[in-house]
Amino acid sequence: MQTLRRLNLHPGWWLxxxxxxxxxxxxxxxxxxxxxxxxxxxxxxxxNYAALFESEPLRRMLWTTLRIxxxxxxxxxxxGYSIAYAMMHASGANRNWMISLLxxxxxxxxxxxxxxxxxxxxxxxxxxxxxxxxxxxxEPVEFMRNELGVLIGMVHYMIPYAVLPILASMQNIxxxxxxxxxxxxxxxxxxxxxxxxxxxxxxxxxGAILVFILSLxxxxxxxxxxxxxxxxVAEYISVQVLITLRWGTAAMLAVLLLGGVLALMFIxxxxxxxxxxxxxxxx
Amino acid sequence: xxxxxxxSGGLAITGLVKRYGTVEAVAGIDLExxxxxxxxxxxxxxxxxxxxxxxIAGFQDATAGDILLDGRSIVATPAEKRNFGMVFQGYALxxxxxxxxxxxxxxxxxxRPRREIAGRVEEMIDLxxxxxxxxxxxxxxxxxxxxxxxxxxxxxxxxxxLLLDEPLGALDRKLRIEVQAQLxxxxxxxxxxxxxxxxxxxxxxxxxxxxxxxxxxxxxxxxTPQELYSRPRTRFAATFLGKxxxxxxxxxxxxxxxxxxDLHVGSSGDDRTTGKIxxxxxxxxxxxxxVETTEFGVLEVDVDAWRGGAALRPGTVVSIGWHDEAVVxxxx
Amino acid sequence: xxxxxxxxxxxxxxxxxxxAGRMDRRSFLILCGMAGFASQAVLAGxxxxxxxxxxxxxxxxxxxxxxxSAIGEPFTAATGIGVGFDTSGPLQGKIREMVDSGAVxxxxxxxxxxxxxxxxxxxxxxxxxxxxxxADRTVDGYAxxxxxAVILYxxxxxxxxxxxxxxxxxxxxxxxxxxxFPGRRSLYRWANGAIxxxxxxxxxxxxxxxxxxLPRAMARIAAIKxxxxxxxxxxxxxSMVVNGEVSMGMVWQNRGRSMxxxxxxxxxxxxxxxxxxxxxxxxxxxxxxxxxxxxRFIATAQEVGPxxxxxxxxxxxxANPEAFDQxxxxxQAYAISSAVNIDNVIFNDPTWWGNNIDEAVNLYLETIS
Numbered sequence: 011m012q013t014l015r016r017l018n019l020h021p022g023w024w025l026x027x028x029x030x031x032x033x034x035x036x037x038x039x040x041x042x043x044x045x046x047x048x049x050x051x052x053x054x055x056x057x058n059y060a061a062l063f064e065s066e067p068l069r070r071m072l073w074t075t076l077r078i079x080x081x082x083x084x085x086x087x088x089x090g091y092s093i094a095y096a097m098m099h100a101s102g103a104n105r106n107w108m109i110s111l112l113x114x115x116x117x118x119x120x121x122x123x124x125x126x127x128x129x130x131x132x133x134x135x136x137x138x139x140x141x142x143x144x145x146x147x148x149e150p151v152e153f154m155r156n157e158l159g160v161l162i163g164m165v166h167y168m169i170p171y172a173v174l175p176i177l178a179s180m181q182n183i184x185x186x187x188x189x190x191x192x193x194x195x196x197x198x199x200x201x202x203x204x205x206x207x208x209x210x211x212x213x214x215x216x217g218a219i220l221v222f223i224l225s226l227x228x229x230x231x232x233x234x235x236x237x238x239x240x241x242x243v244a245e246y247i248s249v250q251v252l253i254t255l256r257w258g259t260a261a262m263l264a265v266l267l268l269g270g271v272l273a274l275m276f277i278x279x280x281x282x283x284x285x286x287x288x289x290x291x292x293x
Numbered sequence: 294x295x296x297x298x299x300x301s302g303g304l305a306i307t308g309l310v311k312r313y314g315t316v317e318a319v320a321g322i323d324l325e326x327x328x329x330x331x332x333x334x335x336x337x338x339x340x341x342x343x344x345x346x347x348x349i350a351g352f353q354d355a356t357a358g359d360i361l362l363d364g365r366s367i368v369a370t371p372a373e374k375r376n377f378g379m380v381f382q383g384y385a386l387x388x389x390x391x392x393x394x395x396x397x398x399x400x401x402x403x404x405r406p407r408r409e410i411a412g413r414v415e416e417m418i419d420l421x422x423x424x425x426x427x428x429x430x431x432x433x434x435x436x437x438x439x440x441x442x443x444x445x446x447x448x449x450x451x452x453x454x455l456l457l458d459e460p461l462g463a464l465d466r467k468l469r470i471e472v473q474a475q476l477x478x479x480x481x482x483x484x485x486x487x488x489x490x491x492x493x494x495x496x497x498x499x500x501x502x503x504x505x506x507x508x509x510x511x512x513x514x515x516x517t518p519q520e521l522y523s524r525p526r527t528r529f530a531a532t533f534l535g536k537x538x539x540x541x542x543x544x545x546x547x548x549x550x551x552x553x554x555d556l557h558v559g560s561s562g563d564d565r566t567t568g569k570i571x572x573x574x575x576x577x578x579x580x581x582x583x584v585e586t587t588e589f590g591v592l593e594v595d596v597d598a599w600r601g602g603a604a605l606r607p608g609t610v611v612s613i614g615w616h617d618e619a620v621v622x623x624x625x
Numbered sequence: 626x627x628x629x630x631x632x633x634x635x636x637x638x639x640x641x642x643x644x645a646g647r648m649d650r651r652s653f654l655i656l657c658g659m660a661g662f663a664s665q666a667v668l669a670g671x672x673x674x675x676x677x678x679x680x681x682x683x684x685x686x687x688x689x690x691x692x693x694s695a696i697g698e699p700f701t702a703a704t705g706i707g708v709g710f711d712t713s714g715p716l717q718g719k720i721r722e723m724v725d726s727g728a729v730x731x732x733x734x735x736x737x738x739x740x741x742x743x744x745x746x747x748x749x750x751x752x753x754x755x756x757x758x759x760a761d762r763t764v765d766g767y768a769x770x771x772x773x774a775v776i777l778y779x780x781x782x783x784x785x786x787x788x789x790x791x792x793x794x795x796x797x798x799x800x801x802x803x804x805x806f807p808g809r810r811s812l813y814r815w816a817n818g819a820i821x822x823x824x825x826x827x828x829x830x831x832x833x834x835x836x837x838x839l840p841r842a843m844a845r846i847a848a849i850k851x852x853x854x855x856x857x858x859x860x861x862x863x864s865m866v867v868n869g870e871v872s873m874g875m876v877w878q879n880r881g882r883s884m885x886x887x888x889x890x891x892x893x894x895x896x897x898x899x900x901x902x903x904x905x906x907x908x909x910x911x912x913x914x915x916x917x918x919x920x921r922f923i924a925t926a927q928e929v930g931p932x933x934x935x936x937x938x939x940x941x942x943x944a945n946p947e948a949f950d951q952x953x954x955x956x957q958a959y960a961i962s963s964a965v966n967i968d969n970v971i972f973n974d975p976t977w978w979g980n981n982i983d984e985a986v987n988l989y990l991e992t993i994s
Binding site: 071128129132133233240255 | 716717718743814815850855861868869870986994
């Protein structure tokens with residue numbers, strides 16, 4: 011007990027300690043296992059990591075993933091911001107409608123949405139038929155089965171994840187601060203760029219992190235809307251685990267993903283206090 | 294302190310109405326505000342004082358009526374073009390900006406040269422005595438310091454009129470009294486028209502040139518603090534500003550301030566009535582008695598505590614008197 | 626997933642003790658209760674069931690119903706042992722993980738015969754007991770040590786009759802010729818069939834197809850890449866065709882018929898040069914119902930009745946030669962092993978695929994992505 015007091019440990023910790031250990035074990039155990047697999051399969055060494063430098067297709071796949079996730083994040087945040095802004099400035103009843111519609115999309119499975127996009131924007135879909143009927147295009151526009159299709163499907167899926175944190179940060183803004191800006195002579199645009207946007211930055215960052223990380227794990231939509239030609243890291247890992255049984259490669263990529271996400275969080279935590287981003291104490 | 298504020302800042306409000314559906318928040322206000330005046334809008338919550346202020350600031354549209362600044366109607370001018378400074382309830386400082394950037398904001402959005410802004414900010418920092426705090430964020434300041442930043446920010450562009458919405462509400466009592474003095478001093482130095490909203494009668498009395506007592510969207514009475522205190526026109530004015538006894542005589546109601554009643558044991562020539570003490574309460578500077586009289590019911594009487602000697606015990610029979618000019622006839 | 630795995634292990638150990646009579650029902654249920662989390666009831670049900678059931682691991686959808694009626698019913702009638710299903714799809718990686726973790730929950734997997742080669746070499750499968758399973762009731766060469774072909778499925782193609790009306794494509798050479806047959810194509814995304822098709826199109830004689838010349842195949846596949854999209858599931862292949870996204874599509878032969886029907890005959894199935902893939906039944910090492918029961922289940926599936934029933938229900942062609950000529954006349958065009966098709970189809974070499982699938986799939990993915 012003497013050392014305990016010196017540790018300055020609240021006795022409550024002893025109550026949660028067993029659960030903490032279980033969670034740590036369940037959480038850290040598998041992660042360490044993955045790390046271990048990545049340097050032992052198929053044989054001990056760093057061969058799996060060396061492949062990152064030696065294999066051009068592997069690098070291409072990672073670049074595709076990064077490119078698509080970044081574009082998805084930027085588009086989702088821009089569109090999500092606009093939607094959240096519209097919600098904030100809609101009347102109470104309209105806002106409730108908009109939020110309900112937004113949340114309903116959470117209940118529609120990825121597959122259903124994906125096939126809906128194929129129907130809507132496919133070669134013989136209503137959009138292409140309308141465009142051709144109106145004489146705007148002579149050949150169907152290739153919206154789907156390529157990278158554009160992947161981006162449309164992913165952005166659509168991700169928008170709610172961008173809207174919600176941004177909306178929360180908008181709701182946190184004191185209207186008087188906005189009024190103060192106008193009172194001091196700033197017009198709508200100035201107030202937006204100098205006050206509103208900076209104050210919603212925690213929401214933007216939270217939304218962007220959420221969307222980016224979720225995007226990294228996406229593969230049903232890219233596989234289908236990309237016409238099988240867009241290969242992203244999550245799907246590649248799943249192929250290596252389930253079909254080719256190259257678990258070492260899969261583990262290496264998983265470690266790379268985890269490390270990448272952690273590095274991203276670290277960099278962000280240097281730029282902006284993460285407690286703000288994840289709804290900790292407000293200033 | 295600025296040429297602008299010395300030359301303008303006179304406001305005229307005529308027939309101003311604000312209606313929300315069927316509710317009239319402001320129900321027809323006529324008011325002249327002199328250039329350089331410290332005018333307080335005093336009233337309970339829901340009296341329309343804040344709505345009136347927001348209409349002057351341009352954050353609320355008028356349903357009817359007009360607001361004139363130096364003879365020109367500004368009722369259709371958007372808030373950002375009115376050039377009125379404002380200190381908000383809770384201050385509404387920009388949380389992501391330093392003290393310096395907060396104070397310089399109004400000049401910065403007006404695209405003033407960098408050096409002019411820096412100079413003006415320094416001037417304002419000196420004015421509100423925030424030297425050394427320039428780079429802090431609002432969250433790193435005390436309530437009183439935040440209040441001063443808000444003032445400096447609102448005054449930085451030398452507005453003809455400064456609007457203050459309960460600016461002392463968040464401060465503790467001791468600090469509030471200190472800041473009242475500072476505000477009054479500041480007003481004298483800058484010469485800007487101050488329009489001050491509060492529900493605190495003490496603030497209203499201590500700082501204002503004139504006080505507007507409001508109730509239910511209407512003006513009850515306008516006057517200097519002395520006028521309002523000594524000659525309340527309505528029962529509401531008499532109770533909202535200070536305490537009052539009400540006497541019913543000759544078919545009218547009269548107000549009689551508790552401290553204007555003379556109370557002593559035994560009788561004298563000026564006595565109006567006698568009564569029995571029900572209770573006494575000690576307030577430091579005054580002793581308050583509740584006295585039951587046969588003629589006027591229960592009266593409150595304040596006696597200077599230093600003069601009265603030992604407090605009279607409940608049950609003591611006392612004589613009560615007052616001068617003729619102490620009773621004020623009320624309108625209703 | 627490890628927590629669930631642990632729960633399962635505990636329960637299955639209990640289930641085995643319960644079955645062996647070392648644990649009474651009450652204690653077993655208490656153990657299930659102590660496992661105590663949301664899905665306990667489900668798991669307990671499954672764990673108890675595992676003690677007197679053969680669990681077939683297949684791909685869900687229609688196959689659960691079809692395997693139940695075609696194989697499960699006659700099997701239960703003959704042995705008294707029930708049949709249950711896990712419909713999550715027995716991919717190689719999943720089987721390997723299941724066996725490695727020691728918590729085997731399936732008895733018979735509806736896999737590919739090349740899985741039997743790959744997983745058999747690494748010790749993840751029970752060997753087939755040819756005293757119960759009949760080696761002569763499958764195509765020559767498809768009775769392997771760790772698995773046996775029970776059905777055949779094929780990679781064929783369909784084409785749009787409105788696009789190629791007068792001069793229809795009839796071979797993989799046509800399929801890969803985008804000059805003579807312009808239009809978009811679809812290929813299978815996981816390399817099977819597609820690599821063989823590319824090589825046949827490139828002029829490799831069918832008897833010299835295996836071992837597959839991967840670089841040559843990749844060059845041919847890359848050549849039509851801009852005109853090709855790729856499907857990963859049967860329903861996706863179906864929708865590409867019925868939505869008119871492709872003019873020619875590689876399909877699973879058993880799906881071809883419904884595509885013809887769903888497009889009112891606009892698309893037509895070509896069985897010439899179709900690749901016959903053996904669907905292998907394999908048994909994970911340490912399967913809960915015991916090796917013998919699993920073998921009896923496979924033997925049941927080999928019988929002519931079940932073979933024809935699967936064909937009727939799923940369109941998968943019988944692998945048992947005794948059933949070849951019993952396929953009804955009207956259906957013969959859609960069956961790989963029927964007299965009209967058997968000489969035109971090309972039989973897959975599961976050993977090559979079992980040994981080379983990792984390289985083949987990765988190369989293929991790199992080529993098409």
